[in-house]
Amino acid sequence: MLNLAGKNALVTGIANNRSIAWGIAQQLHSWGANLGITYLPDDRGKMEKKVAELVEPLSPSLFLPCNVENDEQIESTFNTITEKWGKLDILIHCLAFANKEDLTGNFSQTSRPGFNKALEVSTYSLIQLAGAAKPLMTEGGSIITLTYLGGVKVIPNYNVMGIAKAGLEMSVRYLASELGPQNIRVNAISAGPIRTLASSAVGGILDMIHHVEQVAPLRRTVTQLEVGNAAAFLCSDLASGITGQVLYVDAGYEIMGM
Numbered sequence: 001m002l003n004l005a006g007k008n009a010l011v012t013g014i015a016n017n018r019s020i021a022w023g024i025a026q027q028l029h030s031w032g033a034n035l036g037i038t039y040l041p042d043d044r045g046k047m048e049k050k051v052a053e054l055v056e057p058l059s060p061s062l063f064l065p066c067n068v069e070n071d072e073q074i075e076s077t078f079n080t081i082t083e084k085w086g087k088l089d090i091l092i093h094c095l096a097f098a099n100k101e102d103l104t105g106n107f108s109q110t111s112r113p114g115f116n117k118a119l120e121v122s123t124y125s126l127i128q129l130a131g132a133a134k135p136l137m138t139e140g141g142s143i144i145t146l147t148y149l150g151g152v153k154v155i156p157n158y159n160v161m162g163i164a165k166a167g168l169e170m171s172v173r174y175l176a177s178e179l180g181p182q183n184i185r186v187n188a189i190s191a192g193p194i195r196t197l198a199s200s201a202v203g204g205i206l207d208m209i210h211h212v213e214q215v216a217p218l219r220r221t222v223t224q225l226e227v228g229n230a231a232a233f234l235c236s237d238l239a240s241g242i243t244g245q246v247l248y249v250d251a252g253y254e255i256m257g258m
């Protein structure tokens with residue numbers, strides 16, 4: 001039986017009710033996990049209020065601001081986990097950002113600051129959070145991040161995010177190798193395109209979704225809750241032998257050549 005009772009799970013990357021991280025948080029909660037939720041703070045406190053209202057039904061025992069560009073916020077997040085929980089079992093990394101101008105047009109025109117920003121927020125943050133989580137995962141653990149096919153194959157306009165996801169997937173393997181002896185498993189879920197706050201800001205996402213609906217073996221896209229179920233499996237004891245992997249939750253799209 002899938003059972004996450006007694007497990008403490010930190011979930012990053014919830015922005016609204018369309019976030020994949022929201023689908024994951026709901027499923028972890030439904031299998032009995034104790035949740036800690038982080039949000040990206042803004043100076044007007046709008047995000048804090050919005051995410052707090054959304055997650056209230058999951059009664060998270062921790063609710064913390066965590067901008068991964070801010071070392072103090074990361075330190076404070078993990079200090080709070082140490083104080084309030086004592087140990088961490090599950091870390092869900094659902095963070096990515098690239099400047100909008102770097103997600104369109106010629107990849108060769110990617111600016112150095114744009115490149116650095118995308119890789120800092122989307123790739124380095126996994127390394128950093130895993131490093132901070134390691135000493136807290138005293139009874140083993142499971143780390144999951146979200147990736148996309150654009151890190152393996154060329155997807156028009158994904159551009160610098162493709163490089164960030166390629167680095168992210170390789171980081172999963174290096175982290176899995178380092179943390180395995182401590183029984184900490186590290187895996188990625190490669191989700192098919194879903195309408196979210198991030199993807200809706202991208203031109204042509206509806207055409208991409210329409211394409212997947214024509215071509216994917218299941219003739220549809222996937223939902224946030226389906227990604228959530230895969231995440232629940234990966235961080236449960238049912239997946240105790242799985243680490244360093246990229247699991248495609250994409251209605252089968254990735255296997256197709258035409």
Ligand code: 0WE
Pocket residue numbers: 096097098099100103147148155156157158159161193194198199201202208
């Ligand atoms: O990883 C992603 C989203 C990444 C993303 C999206 C945005 C939009 C708004 C990162 N940073 C930003 N910055 C913004 O200002 N996906 C897998 C969704 C996605 O994004 C694409 C896609 C798909 C699919 C971008 C271009 C082409 C396809």
